Amino acid sequence: MSDRPHLDLSDYLPYLINRIGAAFVARYESDLAQSGLSIAMWRVLAALSTSGAQRQIDVAESTSIEVSTMSRLVTRLVSLGLVSRTRSDTNNREVNVELTPKGRALVSRLIPRARKLEADAIAGLPPAELAITRQTLRRMYDNMAGVADETQEPRNLAKSG
Template identity: 40%
Template sequence: MFDLANFLPYLLNRAGARLAIAWTHESRQLGVALQEWRVLAALLSHQPQRMSELAAMTTIDRTTLSRLVSRMEENGLVTRGRSGEDGREVQIELTENGVKVTNGLLPMASRYETTALEGFTPAEAKAFKQMLKRVFDNLDRL
């Protein structure tokens, strides 16, 4: 018999939806949507990034990402320029304001991770993250 409560896609979606709803509610006052946070966090980890790299890292399709980056550029969070390696490629970087906004959101992001992993030992949390990365990689085969 099918058990939805133990079906992995359902569990992943449920956890992700709960995080997204809470994040959206809390970050609304800060003016940074969840997808914008993903872009900011990805760029804080490594910049500049080509649009294709940023799309892969954030799992945002390139068309949506292009519109999102345009809005973020208008809001002074990122800049867009041509790659020195390949003039056809667009590179995205955080502005000083983008770095400031992202750093301001890090405590909230850390609190969300801490809350989500409450009750896990450090070893369990590490193993769980590794397993989620494997699940993500496995799903490339679909």
């Protein structure tokens, strides 16, 4: 064995996680492109479909998208007629975002395909293992968010990607 440092990608967790995400994106992009959407735009629509109208900054956090990127995404989604954006009644600096009827209809058409891709990915996994996997991934994210807090200047943890 060489003294050179090495990294076996087949056993490196960040690579494995990214590989799964890339495979999902590769399969879902054509569905989204037909509607003029990117994966990031899809995440915004999915978050709004689950949680309803919310502050733009909260959507950024829940989707792991940078606040500045979120603003551009929401502007594009507004221009497509899929979301509406309004100033908060209580704080003029806050922006609220929600799906329009057109946005809700589109999400309703796209969710079954997203669920099918997820089903393909988890095929053959026992429910107990899947529950542990989800719990583990959430914990890993929390760990990484905590590391970012300790090693960098304060910032919004919602990174794009």
